[in-house]
Amino acid sequence: MSRSVGRNVVRKDGTAKAVGTARYVDDLTFPGMLHARTIRSTIPRGRIVRMHRRFDAAGFTIVDARDIPGRNLVSLIQEDQPCLAEGEVRHAAEPLLLLAHEDRERLLQAQVEVEYAPAPALLDARESTHVFKEIRIARGDLDTGFREADLVVEGEYRTGHQEHLYIEPNGMIAVPEHGGVTVYGSLQCPYYVHRALCVLLDLPEDKVRVVQAETGGGFGGKEEYPSIIAGHASLLALKSGRPVKLIYDRTEDMIATTKRHPSTVRHRTGVMRDGRLAAMEIDVLFDGGAYCTLSPVVLSRGCLHATGPYRCDHVRVSGRVVMTNTPPNGAFRGFGAPQTLFAADVHMERIAEQLGMDPVRLRELNALRPGDSTATGQVLGADAAALDVLRAAVSRSGFHRKRRAYRGTGRGIGLSLFFHGAGFTGSGEVKLKSRASLELTPDGVRILVASTDIGQGQRTVHAQIVAEALGLPFEAVEVAAADTSIVPDSGPTVASRTTMVVGGLLKRCAEEMKARLGALTPRAYLRRHGPLVITKQYEPPPGLVWDDDTYQGSAYGSYGWACDVIEVERDPVTAGTRSPRRWSCATARWPTAS
Amino acid sequence: MTPAFRPIAFVLNGRRVAVRVHPLKRLLDVLREDCRLTGTKEGCGEGECGACTVIVDGKAVNSCLVPVAQAAGTRVTTIEGLHGRHRLQAAFAELGGAQCGICTPGMILAASTLGPKPTLDEVRTGLAGNICRCTGYEGIYRAIKAANKARGARREARGEGREARGTARARTAARRRRP
Known part of the structure; x- marks a missing residue:
């Protein structure tokens, strides 16, 4: 049997990256696309009294909290963070107002003056x-x-x-289409963004599509913050009816993100x-x-x-x-x-x-x-x-x-x-109920997971695991883009779980596929039986018991x-x-x- | 009203191009937007990270710090200009020189100016202006070493002598030195 795990293979995305053809979010353009910018608070705590626009609004799309069709929050654990501040400011660099224009120079020159009633800030955790x-x-x-x-x-x-200092700053493009929105972005967790957009935009799940562009490093910095950027780009895109690109420069990324x-x-x-x-x-x-x-x-x-x-x-x-x-x-x-x-x-x-x-x-x-x-x-x-x-x-x-x-x-x-x-x-994996799929192709298989390659080599390691379990050459395993319209929710790409947990699901998919194939080649199987997709869901290993209340048991x-x-x-x-x-x-x- | 700009001409990846843009527009933006070559990346926009490295008249430069007017009459090479055939490109892909890949085009271009057989110290100094956040640099050094070894082997097989590129190396070192 061919060995893939533990052997040095050529990373799936290595050539595109070395040749310069890998497409990151800022490398994408869409017809009629606008550029966007975020106006942020300059004080750590206070009340917003008034915002004065100091530019000619012709050609601009302007969004504030009142333009939010759904709920003004970044959906995560607690529902405390607004997508755009409303009245109250709780930290410096908090997003207040969004602008978009097709001419980036005009966009950058637009001035907004914010009048505050400042309050004393609490800056010491102790x-x-x-x-x-x-x-x-x-x-x-x-x-x-x-x-x-x-x-x-x-x-x-x-x-x-x-600061994480991924070399590619955060960025998103939102495209209004099919009565909903598609976002392309630099991100770790497509389904986090997906859920946040459904809540913010009040859209059903099938009207929101999230696609990971090639991502220039994450290190955790593109785990939850991209939900905010995707929300901002989407609000502008839905209001203007045009694709909107929102890319942070290094300074903004360092000042504003987690x-x-x-x-x-x-x-x-x-x-x-x-x-x-x-x-x-x-x-x-x-x-x-x-x-x-x-x-x-x-x-x-x-x-x-x-x-x-x-x-x-x-x-x-x-x-x-x-x-x-x-x-x-x-x-x-x-x-x-x-x-x-x-x-x-x-x-x-x-x-x-x-x-x-x-x-x-x-x-x-x-x-x-x-x-x-x-x-x-x-x-x-x-x-x-x-x-x-x-x-x-x-x-x-x-x-x-x-x-x-x-x-x-x-x-x-x-x-x-x-x-x-x-x-x-603890019980996080049990609650997540992650799923992974494997699809038979004429020349091998295609991996369908929401896990993202952010430089750590997810595509390659998953392909190694599947190739080894199926006894196929590494090259016969394709990895689909992390696109919520085609991949199941495999959970976020975080917590050192991509290789072990999602990789484990793929191994189970591959084992079942191997049994189904029997002695047939993929091509022969498809000809005889038609398409084959196998999906597996996370099951905790036996004996793994965790109690969230007492913090006792198997933490990992x-x-x-x-x-x-x-x-x-x-x-x-x-x-x-x-x-x-x-x-x-x-x-x-x-x-x-x- | 967009004012009419005089064309700025330079040789890009072996072909003559002329762009009518504001003379202070960053070479980085001209390459990405006007020439549609997106292999050159922006990491910091202030000359610290080297993701936007291109080669101008044989020298590795940060294209985010170059107003396009300064590129008039020069020869500019971007990652696309290596056509995927440079030995460094194969070595980076195969030996862990590229991970997230955003620094890779700049890193490869900078490495291509280091001369035929740089020592590890020369590589470290020569690449001091290119930041990689994923690899810890070991994969990059491994790739450069392997690429140079392959090159040496090919040359010996052809019976060619090694050309001296000490000057290019000295230039690179001088450029990378920081106050």
Whole structure:
């Protein structure tokens, strides 16, 4: 049988990208297309008194909240965020008014003056009493743990906003057609955009079509925000009756779109003299920004990773995410976990220092092993590879030798051991009920999923999985565009779920297709039996039980394990740092992309 | 009323073109909108990311910083000008040099000006003005190395000597240096 998984294949979209023919949203044009622009608030909090138009409106399409045919909200978890501000402003760069014109120069020159009644802004998360979500995870008995401990180590760790910096800025084109709207855009989650547009525009599902254009990176930054841009472009398109292109420039993208949640994480840890962790008390605070967006889920993942990949019998994690008058924060690679993992692993270094212990030894002693259970009581299987990746990274990087050699020089070497839950948190996958389809073609098969290739190689990995399961060559597997008019809802392209969860569904589709084909070639099957499409829906693996109320059970179906080592060198002239070498040890299905 | 502009002529991918646009229009926009070549990408619009890199008279430049008037009389090469036949293009596609792909055309064009056998340090310096957010650069370096190796092998097979392109490399290094 031909092997595809674990082998280096040529990525499906590699040639189009290297040759320059891959089409991103800004590369598309439609007849009669208008360009669009968003007028945004310049204050963090207040009331809009009046908006003065300081331009000749001839040829312009102008949209404000009153033009919204459906509900003025960005449909996600809480219904708190308007698509266009109405009366009240909750953060700087909040969208107020939309303009479109066929001449981009005139569009950019149009001036709108906004009169506000400003109010005092809340900018410090520690002072906020508006809580979007609170989470508590408890295991064992904290008091018992601290009583047993020989030493208590405390620390507070903070991280700030972080920008995704995908190289292609956000953008959408909305085309009014068939009594509804089709949007083409740079996005991760076609069905998020689809749902948001149905609510905003008051259109039935079959009148809204969302098509992913080639997407120049996402990193979480194109998970929920594209729903807003698609909404804005669609409102203008429906009002003008013409296609509307709304592309952010870099400045607007950085000012207005979501960022990683700033965090403050406090650790209080009871430790035995020999290095074993006896008690972990962890307090997590995330700054959610002005609206809820995905903050509850971000907090959830943050809290579930807050212990780091370490075992301890007595744990309490208390987390909350709060409102401030800053632009809303949202999805960003790792989704809350990098903040808490950073805190956990810096804290491990602090513990090692206080114990006078080798930090690798401390991690080896406490790393989660097969058979151990996490803070939520999830018993880990044989694939809990924390020790393996730690040892591999330490030995490949020459960690111990270098650590000794660099002492007292301007150089240093450090490591971070971490894990990452694959797929949606807790019962998320069960609620999503994702579907994937496989269609027989004369020369092989075509994959129909709403998963998007945003550079991570979804098309290629899915094709590898299907080719291997069917015993077909990799080249015989096509991947359809993520277009809601032809693909089922496979859930969003987030949470490291695309390969494992959607890939798993495709594997099941391929296995059934193989059985149906029997000894027939695809062409022969189609001739004899007609078209064949197989669709599978997510089913949780047996034994996976999760309780949303108590935060107990299997938080994730499976975990990835990794250890990064990095060398840092200080430049005595600039006082900056440089990282001449780094090592990363983990496991992979497609070596070229990892 | 759109004022009438005098034509600005240059050689684009080997063909003479003349555009009647505002002389301060960015070369990037002229290429994408007036010449309909969308392989050149905009990442930042301020000369930081290099996604819009094109080659003007042998030098890699950020087309978002060039008013089209400055391109008058020059030879401009965009990714389309490599016709998919450049060894770097195949190597980028095969060896993980392209992921999301938005930096790829600029990266390939910049890499094509680095001379026949750049060292890893020369590649790093030469590409310092091209930002990639996906690959961590390892796939890009791997592709450039493989492309140059293939080229060397072909040349040796043909019995040709290696041409010296030290000057091009020095120019690139000078351009990439930041204050």
